[in-house]
Amino acid sequence: MKNTGIFLILTALVLWIALLFGNTYKLTPEILLETASQEHADLLRPKLEDLFDQEHSNVFSFSSSIKNAITEVNKELDAEGKSDQKIYDTYELSLTKAAGDGLVSNNKGLLFGLVFSLLVLGALMFILPDLNLLPGIKNDGIFHHPGTSVKWLGIILGALLIIFYILLYFFPHFIANWIIVLDPLSNFMNGNKASQWFLYGFLYTIAVLVMGIRMLVKYRHSKYQMIRTGSVMFFQLIFAFMIPEILTKLNMPSADLKNMWPLDYSFFFDYRIDQKIEAGTLGIFMFVWGIILFAVGVPVLTYFYGKRWYCSWVCGCGGLAETLGDPFRQLSNKSLKAWKIERWMIHAVLVFAVIMTIGVIYTYMSGNSAIFGVIDTGTLRYYYGFAIGSIFSGVVGTGFYPLMGNRVWCRFGCPLAAYLGIVQRFKSRFRITTNGGQCISCGNCSTYCEQGIDVRWYAQRGQDIVRSSCVGCGVCSAVCPRGVLNLENGPEASRNI
Amino acid sequence: MQIAIIGNGISGITAARYLRKDSDHEITVISSETDYFFSRTALMYIYMGHMNYEHTKPFEDWFWEKNKINLLNRHVEEVDFDHKNLRFSNGETFAYDKLILATGSSPNKFGWPGQDLRRVQGLYSYQDLEALQSYSDEIETAVIVGGGLIGIELAEMLKSKGKEVIFLVREASFWNMVLPKEESEMINQHILEHHIDLRLETEIAEILDDGQGNVKGVKLKDESIIDCQFVGLTVGVHPNISFLKDTKLATEKGILVNEFLETNIPDVYALGDCVQHQNPPPGRRPLEQIWYTGKIMGETIAKTILGDKTTYQPGVFYNSAKFLDIEYQTYGAVPATPEEGTEDFYWQSPVEHKLVRIHFKKDTKAVTGVNTFGIRMRQGIWQNWIEKETSVEEVLINLGKANFDPEFFKKHEQDIIEAYNEQYGASLKLKNKKTGLMAIFQ
Structure with missing residues (x-):
């Protein structure tokens, strides 16, 4: 049964990767006009001339051509001194998706159903037979298994995760087909086509739920572990995944109401504040709620229960670490040296997050783009998002699960964990x-x-x-x-x- | 001053650490087992793949140099007490001013034919683990001889690797010299649940050779033969002092020490598994091979050597173990069968492997000890109850205070007190039971 489970999981994985190569793309001027704004379409049209009305089968070259077109347009605009008209939209993804016209695009629901039913079924077939074992600690063979002891399988898993994150954050157009097959679900939930973030949220939730079931089976002798795991599964499914989509469908500002600043580092960014203000009462409530969470919730709840109330019961990053990451928990470095690095790093990120946020708020209130005329807050914000938001929390934070343990981000990088930790250490x-x-x-x-x-x-x-x-x-x-x-x-x- | 410590187990290492804390003497810890201190209790977890050897080292490798504790990987062959000199197996000698003997134990072998064959061993040292790992793949069926703590660990280890395990116990029930009947029977049952073939009242007569020096089976006292590729000898341990026999050092079963852990030779001390207390503290046996007593002896001896002559005082007895999935803790004295003037109150869950036995005096009802299986209890609280001779009824109404189980675990204090009320016709009620909202703020 377990072996059948592994076979189904591998089949799903192979199929999933094969999806990337199973589509054709045909860009037409009409698609361009439907997808891009009028003025952007006008700017891009001449550069995309060569792609029009031809069938392409290679997503990498096709989407790269679109990306190059955008880059060229922007260069010319710079040269003409019209930098303000530059294109920041990621048309390389939206156009690739819209131009999709092959096997994948024509069988979205079927392929989606096939991959994920195989995956979930396989995982359950792998997990549930453990119910036959007597309840109790089950760590036999962890340091002999190639997946959980940084041997060949662990390295492959780590590499796959890292590649996935790099594609997701920096080359989403390469994985356009994955996003395409999620269109029906996205459309059902929020009324729009899927974005790369919908794909991410969906995969994340599946991972937390399926691996949460594994955790529930593994620790069924411990009620603390079962309730805690149930809690992270609940918060991921309902708060992180469903409520934001429903809010979007209802035309309200989408928000993960359990996420908070400074983990949610863009909480004070202009567009998010504006979005909330525009949404009226509910938006204002969300803004106030977000502030109460970190200003009152953190000190009070951490005083009574320690930071666990958030980090291992509520948080999404924590939720993934406690479920998908549980098989790798033993890989964290226990040395004194690692602890020293940890303290420097995590508090440095907290300081960075605070400075960046103060800068962003200052710019929002005053309209000045630089603090003291020196530090450009936009640049600060960009580098925080890139270095901490994408690279640290995603690529390193999750990609390194099988290499450095499941809490790399929470331990070394999360500014909210640093803040909660200070309260826990000194006033709890x-x-x-x-x-x-x-x-x-x-x-x-x-x-x-x-x-x-x-x-x-x-x-x-x-x-x-x-x-x-x-x-x-x-x-x-x-x-x-x-x-x-x-x-x-x-x-x-x-x-x- | 050069203080030499033979043995880098918990006792010797604790002595070294406390000596270093309060003095600047040269401290040298000598062992031929491993370069660094590791936790012997974790050997089983290395074999089962729960941990690597590295994880079993309680201190990182830099710790010793930083704290100026010299670690010497040498095997001591001979001690020249007259000239205060050690001779190592490589011929080198080593002069000391004070000597601490912390040489630990060796597994017992009772002269069975074939006891020295390949794939016949105990489980005590790192070398024992290495040996087992080296021929683990050759084992399909294993026979474990001896029903004690190491026996059940070895059975669990081999079972975790899918071996057929036949567990031979001389007594009528597992570890029944220590555990009362109900506890022992519960463990018997749990062993069988794990598909370990427990055979009670069974003894071996001979270990059989396959003609090439490997074990091929055991012959039992009833002449029947069990084919196997491994025999685990877990019939207790004895002090590892063979190299000290026929010297001036006074020994019997172990190295004889007084209450200050001094031997009969000035400047020579002994501690840990290898000692035999001439005047054991109240409620303690002369030989007591327990992890924490080694630690306490290490602390004690450091004080004595540094001029603050201190008596070894291990306090109220306690111990703990894990039998496969069942955790066991004991505080104070709970004999396998109640002595004159004492009795037991015992409660067992009808559905789970949980059991609590409180031993107390008939006249004063003062508790003398507790066995708890499947429910964790606080040492500090029990120690206090036992020291203060608290009555069993007082203990029961406050039993919740002693609970050390994780949050949300099922509480059994109410069931326990009801069982007592029924058995003794009492009407005790639990104290300090928070209800409603206040229960959240425990």
């Missing part, structure tokens, strides 16, 4: 209690700490564990063979540190 009732002298220094707790905390260091001294990075996943307590560790909230003064 949360701690992991060590039970007297029962620790036998076996190292299971440290090994399975996804945040790379050397839990054993504290446990073997009989000390409680109070660390800013602890997301309270509770796995150290679950894997401890002697019942030494417990996540608890209690009077601050009773933290034995």
Whole structure:
């Protein structure tokens, strides 16, 4: 059964990759006019002349030609001193999608259904037989398996994830066919054709749900793990995926109401503020809600429960890490050196996020594009989005799961985690209690700490564990063979540190 | 001053760390087992693939140099107590001013024919693990001899790799010299649930040779033969002191020490598994091979050597283990069968492997100890109850305070107290039970 499951998953994967090559594209002047604005269409038409009315089968060269056309137009506009008319729309994706006219474009629903039913069915066939095992910790063979111990399979998985993120963020037009097959679902949910972000949200949700089921099966002896996993699955499906799409369908500003600044780094960007103001009462509510979340919610809830209330119960990044990433949690680096790097890095990102946001707000309020006339806030905003938003949180944060563990982003990069961590470390009732002298220094707790905390260091001294990075996943307590560790909230003064 | 410590297990290493904390003496830890301190208790997890060897080292490698603790990978062959000199197997010698012997244990072998064949071993040292790993693929069927903590671990290890495991236990029930009947039977049942072939009241007579020096089976006392490719000998351990026999050092089963962990020779101390206490602390056995007692001895000896002569005081007994999926903790004394003047209150879940036994004195009802299976309990709270001779009824109404299970786990205090009320005709009620909204803010 498990092997059949793997076979189905691999079939789905091969089919999914084959989709990239299974379409033809025929761009016509009409499509151009339907997709682009009138003036952009006029600018692009001469450059796209060669593509018109011809059938292309290679998505890479086809979409690249469109991209080149846009680049050329922009260069000419620069040269003519008309930089303000430059094209920033990603027509290379929308035109490629619209020009699609082959096997994939004509069988969207069928192909979508086929790939994802095979994938989900295969995954369930792989996961559910574990229900036959007795409940309890199931870590047998993790460091002997090529996928979970940075051997050949782990490296392949990591490479695939990294390539996926690079395509998604920087070359979405290359994966136009994947986005095309999601059009029907997108249209059903929000009334529009699918974007690359719809594709991402969909895949993300599937990953959290399917791997969440795996987590529920694996930890069915631990109610804490089951409820926590149920929570991240709920927040991903309802808050991150469905509500934003429904809001869009209702013509309201789309928002993931559980996401918050500074993780949601564009919260204070002009277009998002304007969008909310335009939407009236609901928009204003969303704006105020977003501020309450980080200004009141974080300190209050973190004081009572530690940062786990967010990081391992609610957060989307955390949700993916706790489900898709669970097989890789043991790969985090536990060395003191890694901890030092972590502290510098994560707090540097927090500072960067704060400065960038202050700059953006300053520009929004004052209209000046530079702080002190030196630092251009637009540039700041661009580099934050590129370096932190895309590269760090996506390419590195998730792509490196099979190489450096499932919390690379949460541990080294997330500015919200840094902020929550400061509260947890200095003003919180949360701690992991060590039970007297029962620790036998076996190292299971440290090994399975996804945040790379050397839990054993504290446990073997009989000390409680109070660390800013602890997301309270509770796995150290679950894997401890002697019942030494417990996540608890209690009077601050009773933290034995 | 040169302080030499033979053995880099938990006892020797703890002594070294505490000596370093409070002094600038030269400290040299000598071992031929591994270069660095690792946690012996985690050997099973390496074999099962839960961890790599690296993960079992409680301190990173730089720790020792930074703290100026010299680690020497040498095998001590002989100790010249008169000249305060060690002789290593490579012929080198090493002069010390003070010597700490922390040489640990060796697995018992009771003179069975064939006990030294290939693929016959105990599980104690890193070398034992290496040996097992080296021929693991040759094993289809394994026989484990001896029903104790290492036996069940070895059974779990081999089972995790899909081996057929036959578990031979001399007694009528698993570990029943320590565990009362109900506990022991629950574990018997759990062993069978894991498809480990538990055979009680079964002893081996001989281990059979395949003609090439490998084990090919065991012959039992009833003359029947079990074919197997591996025999695990887990019938206890004894102090690893053979190289110290026939010296001035006073030994019996272990190295004899007084309450300060001093041996009969000045400037020579011993601690951990290898010692035999001449006057064991109350409620303690002369030989007590437990992880945490090694730690306490290490701390104690460091103080004594640094001039603050300190008695070894391990306090209220406690221990813990995990039998496959069942966690076990014990605090205080719970004998396998109640002694004169004491009795047990015991509760067992009808549906899960959960069990609590509280041992107490008949006259004062003062609790002396607890066994808890499948429910984690707080050491500090129990220690206090036992030290203060708290009555069993007082303990039961406050039992929730001792609960150490993760949040949302099913609580059993109510079931337990109801069972007590029924058995003893009492009408106790749980105290401090928060209800409603306040329960959220525990």
